[in-house]
Amino acid sequence: MRKSASRPRTTGSNMKFKNDSFKKNRGGYSRWLFLSCEKCKEPLFIYQKDGPGILKRLYIDRISSEIACEDLNCKKCGILLGVPIVYKKEGRPAIRLFPGSVEKKIIQESQMKNILP
Numbered sequence: 771m772r773k774s775a776s777r778p779r780t781t782g783s784n785m786k787f788k789n790d791s792f793k794k795n796r797g798g799y800s801r802w803l804f805l806s807c808e809k810c811k812e813p814l815f816i817y818q819k820d821g822p823g824i825l826k827r828l829y830i831d832r833i834s835s836e837i838a839c840e841d842l843n844c845k846k847c848g849i850l851l852g853v854p855i856v857y858k859k860e861g862r863p864a865i866r867l868f869p870g871s872v873e874k875k876i877i878q879e880s881q882m883k884n885i886l887p
């Protein structure tokens with residue numbers, strides 16, 4: 771098997787919700803959110819949102835693409851969308867989003883392959 775080092779291969783067909791204690795601690799249910807840059811509408815990635823509440827931070831392990839835990843910039847317009855943090859309660863790397871920096875849309879699993887590049 772050859773490893774492809776380029777794009778992360780996260781197509782809709784093989785994406786499944788992660789079920790772990792983080793999810794359980796948030797009520798045990800999840801949704802998929804399609805995130806894009808609020809300013810220029812550039813698609814960013816798909817995110818597994820666990821539990822209720824607004825999206826304040828993105829946990830790295832819930833992001834569909836492999837991203838580094840560093841400043842999150844829009845690839846297209848370059849705007850800074852969030853900064854890396856560690857969510858202390860769980861010792862979990864995350865990106866703290868700036869309010870209003872990303873656009874969120876709830877999507878179904880069947881829609882994913884049409885969205886991701």
Ligand SMILES: [Zn+2]
Nearest residue numbers: 807810844847
């Ligand atoms: Zn942008």
